[in-house]
Amino acid sequence: MAKKIVKTDLDFIKEIIANGGDSVKKCYQCATCSVVCNLAPNNSPFPRKEMVMAQWGMKDALLKDADIWLCHQCADCTAYCPRGAKPGDVLGALRKITIEEYAPVKFLAKLVSKPAMWPFAFLLPVVILLIDLMLNGKLQYLANPQALVDLSIEGEHSTVGKIVFAKLFPTVTGIDIFFLPAALFAVVCFWIGLSNYWKALNSERSYPVMFQGSIIGLFAGVIWEALTSARFKLCNTMKVRSTTHLLVFWSFVGLALTTATASVYEWVLRYPSPYPLYDPVKILGNISGIALIIGAIWMINTRSTLKVGTNSSFDWLLLIVVAGLGFTGMGAEIFRLMNLASIAYWTYFIHLVFVMFLFIYAPFFKIAHLAYRTLALAYSNLANRGEPDALQE
Numbered sequence: 001m002a003k004k005i006v007k008t009d010l011d012f013i014k015e016i017i018a019n020g021g022d023s024v025k026k027c028y029q030c031a032t033c034s035v036v037c038n039l040a041p042n043n044s045p046f047p048r049k050e051m052v053m054a055q056w057g058m059k060d061a062l063l064k065d066a067d068i069w070l071c072h073q074c075a076d077c078t079a080y081c082p083r084g085a086k087p088g089d090v091l092g093a094l095r096k097i098t099i100e101e102y103a104p105v106k107f108l109a110k111l112v113s114k115p116a117m118w119p120f121a122f123l124l125p126v127v128i129l130l131i132d133l134m135l136n137g138k139l140q141y142l143a144n145p146q147a148l149v150d151l152s153i154e155g156e157h158s159t160v161g162k163i164v165f166a167k168l169f170p171t172v173t174g175i176d177i178f179f180l181p182a183a184l185f186a187v188v189c190f191w192i193g194l195s196n197y198w199k200a201l202n203s204e205r206s207y208p209v210m211f212q213g214s215i216i217g218l219f220a221g222v223i224w225e226a227l228t229s230a231r232f233k234l235c236n237t238m239k240v241r242s243t244t245h246l247l248v249f250w251s252f253v254g255l256a257l258t259t260a261t262a263s264v265y266e267w268v269l270r271y272p273s274p275y276p277l278y279d280p281v282k283i284l285g286n287i288s289g290i291a292l293i294i295g296a297i298w299m300i301n302t303r304s305t306l307k308v309g310t311n312s313s314f315d316w317l318l319l320i321v322v323a324g325l326g327f328t329g330m331g332a333e334i335f336r337l338m339n340l341a342s343i344a345y346w347t348y349f350i351h352l353v354f355v356m357f358l359f360i361y362a363p364f365f366k367i368a369h370l371a372y373r374t375l376a377l378a379y380s381n382l383a384n385r386g387e388p389d390a391l392q393e
Contacts, residue, residue, distance in 0.1 A: 012059040019113075020312035021093035027051040027085035033077035038234040039070055041380075046070060047077060047087040054090055063101050064200045066383075068094045069369075069376030074235030075306075089312070096314050099368050102200070104192040109364040115313045125356035129169075129349065132178050138168055145345035153272075163336045164274060165348050171266055182359035189363035194375055201379050222377045226370065240302055247295035248322060254288030255329075274336070286333070292326035318366040324354040 016024055029052065034045040046067040053062050062068065068091045077087040096113070103109040111121040133139040141148050148167045153159045159167070169175050225231060229249070232242030261281045265271040275282045300319050328351035335344035362368060 006056060006058060007060055009057040009059040011057075012062075013054070013057040015097060016054055016090065016093050019093035019096050020314070021054065021086075021090035023084060023086040024051065024054050024090045026083045027055060027081075027087070028083055030082060032080050032082060033085075033087045036076050036080045037071075037074070038076065038236070039072060039074070039231055041070075047091050050091055050094065051085065051087055054094065062094055063098055064203065065094075066201055066376040066379045068098065069373040070380060072231055072235065072241075073238075074232075074241070075237040076235060079237045092312060092314070095369065095372070096312070096366075098197070099193070099364065099372065102193045102196040103364050104189050104196075105364070108361060112317060112361050112365040113314075115317075118317065121361065122353065122357060125353045125360060128178060128182075128356060129352055132169065132174055136170060136174055138174075141168060141345070142349070145342045148345060149341050163339065163341050163344050165332070165336075165345070166273065168345055168348065169352065171272075179356065179359065182356055186359050186362045190368070190371055193363055193368075194371055197372065198375060198379070201376075222374050222381065225377065226374060238302075238306075244295055244298045244302060247291055248299065251288045251292035251295055251326075254284055255292065258285035258288060286330075289326060289330045289333075292322065293330060296323035296326050314366045321354060321358060321367075325351070325358065328354060 013024070029048065031048045033051070034040050034048040037045065037047070040046050044067075050062065050065065050068060053065070071088065071091045073088040073092050075088050078084075078089065081087065100106070100109040100113060108121075111117045111124075130139065133142065145168075149161060149163060151160070151167050153164060153166055153170075166174070226249075229242045229246045232245055233239070235241060258281055261284070262273065262275075265273070265275070265281065277283075277286075296319065300323065303315060303319065328347050332344055332348040332351050335347055338344075358367070363371075
């Protein structure tokens with residue numbers, strides 16, 4: 001019989017505990033968690049085996065385990081665990097560690113991993129925007145935003161006396177030249193991190209991978225699950241999360257479409273903002289912004305009243321960013337319509353800080369779950385793990 005040497009890492013156990021899996025040692029392997037989980041496949045279900053590996057500090061195996069991403073932290077396992085071991089929290093900690101492990105820029109992942117470092121994480125986009133203002137000769141207007149009202153844009157006298165955010169951050173030199181590289185940086189970091197993770201999944205396969213069909217067909221089903229929140233709907237204890245996640249997800253989709261359409265307005269149609277409230281892009285943006293705020297409040301309320309499981313700092317940072325984007329985005333528009341220049345321009349500046357934060361750190365904090373989970377689900381389908389029974393009904 002072939003023998004397999006188990007490599008243990010005591011420091012890794014401490015890392016799991018420090019990242020929210022402090023209950024890992026309570027597990028006594030009754031397998032209740034795997035039995036009650038509606039998302040676990042019949043073939044080698046989770047999270048029991050992950051709890052064993054976590055207790056033994058099997059870092060190499062866990063960082064190559066796609067099953068930690070099949071878990072949606074429904075908290076069903078935690079609700080029924082007779083020992084209070086909170087398997088969902090342990091797997092949540094493992095996902096956080098996995099993102100940090102495969103991140104191409106480690107220090108950025110560290111900045112968002114600990115609440116004590118968050119002020120420094122937010123300081124980076126603030127500094128970038130201040131440099132932007134300095135290079136455009138607009139830095140002095142932060143002290144007196146009202147003075148911006150008396151400026152015109154490129155000789156267009158019609159903007160004098162109006163609150164136009166492009167007066168603070170010009171479209172080309174103020175927004176595009178900084179935000180487009182930030183978005184490209186996020187895309188590159190995602191590509192590198194996901195590529196590293198995919199190589200790790202395939203370096204020591206726990207399950208045979210048999211690719212059949214097209215790559216488009218493989219990911220189409222996985223993406224459809226994300227768009228419809230199909231797996232979240234299988235949760236019992238925290239079923240409401242499927243609704244809140246869908247609301248926030250589609251809000252971001254709407255806002256992304258709004259930004260894309262506004263770019264067409266600006267670059268192709270030469271139609272500068274601000275747009276009237278009846279304009280289609282404005283309607284889409286406002287509906288999406290309101291939905292984002294509702295979703296953020298709903299999520300915060302759900303997390304605050306959570307009776308099972310633990311709210312990690314990873315969860316709260318995402319909630320802070322989502323709420324910050326929603327409230328400052330809508331606030332900037334409302335204050336502009338109220339003609340409150342000082343408040344409007346400062347709210348817009350803070351909104352851009354949140355946007356820049358999202359671009360820079362998206363590959364390194366919880367919003368990266370969407371990308372890593374999609375990849376892990378694709379791998380699981382390739383490995384022919386089989387769908388959970390509840391998803392087939």
